[in-house]
Amino acid sequence: MLNRLILTAVALLISSSLYAGTGYEVTSKIDGETRSYMVIFGGGRLFEQYTAFDPETKKFVYLRWSRTEKSPQPVARIWNHSTGEMIQLFKFPEAENPLPLIPSIKAMKVCPLTGSKDFTVMPRLAID
Numbered sequence: 001m002l003n004r005l006i007l008t009a010v011a012l013l014i015s016s017s018l019y020a021g022t023g024y025e026v027t028s029k030i031d032g033e034t035r036s037y038m039v040i041f042g043g044g045r046l047f048e049q050y051t052a053f054d055p056e057t058k059k060f061v062y063l064r065w066s067r068t069e070k071s072p073q074p075v076a077r078i079w080n081h082s083t084g085e086m087i088q089l090f091k092f093p094e095a096e097n098p099l100p101l102i103p104s105i106k107a108m109k110v111c112p113l114t115g116s117k118d119f120t121v122m123p124r125l126a127i128d
Helices: 002-017
Strands: 021-030 033-041 047-054 059-066 076-079 086-090 119-127
Touching (some): 033 047, 033 059
Antiparallel strands (some): 021 033, 076 086
């Protein structure tokens, strides 16, 4: 019975991870203080989502749309002088100014709340 339950749970995780977004708990320590917060990347079966960080409000913001709709288009582009790449900016409902996307948790190299490069990430939530 336990084997069947484990097998079912693994099958659900594999099948849902193909479509689902993931919520991560990020923990960062700086100056002896520990900060933890949640951030979500990706959408579900019915919707897709972009993630960004708004430095004005110090919050992660999300741009969601139905998978049956066209994806949002950038409202502006800026040139990154360090890499030469063009960075697309999107308008997020909760943010006053357009922001660049954070494409994935792996792309986030610095904790936006603490500025630390030393942080841990744990998947905590599957979105389907």
